[in-house]
Amino acid sequence: MKKRRLTPFILAALLGVGGIALAAESHDHSASPTSASASIAATGTVKSVDAAKGKLVIDHDPIPALKWPRMVMDFQLADKAMASKVKAGDQVKFDMKEGGQGAYVITAIEPAP
Numbered sequence: 001m002k003k004r005r006l007t008p009f010i011l012a013a014l015l016g017v018g019g020i021a022l023a024a025e026s027h028d029h030s031a032s033p034t035s036a037s038a039s040i041a042a043t044g045t046v047k048s049v050d051a052a053k054g055k056l057v058i059d060h061d062p063i064p065a066l067k068w069p070r071m072v073m074d075f076q077l078a079d080k081a082m083a084s085k086v087k088a089g090d091q092v093k094f095d096m097k098e099g100g101q102g103a104y105v106i107t108a109i110e111p112a113p
């Protein structure tokens with residue numbers, strides 16, 4: 001009886017340690033939506049481009065990783081020069097990551113084929 005009670009506890013302890021080690025090692029290719037450094041791929045249609053501010057308004061498709069429905073929202077470009085790659089009306093593929101305070105930064109963007 002005592003052994004049966006102990007085993008799950010030990011297993012849980014081992015799994016806990018293993019989980020921490022995994023999280024620390026997998027940040028480069030983690031798909032976790034809660035990780036601040038995770039890049040999230042998305043698609044949508046450019047509504048407007050503000051090249052001076054490096055901002056885009058995109059009508060983006062649903063993003064399951066973030067549980068976002070389709071919506072129109074602002075995105076900051078990681079580099080203002082990226083604004084020249086797209087124009088209003090373009091279908092685009094882009095990568096973004098959380099930039100803090102609910103803002104999202106586009107790190108890569110290209111017209112969708």
Ligand SMILES: [Cu+2]
Binds near residue numbers: 060070071072073
């Ligand atoms: Cu959105």
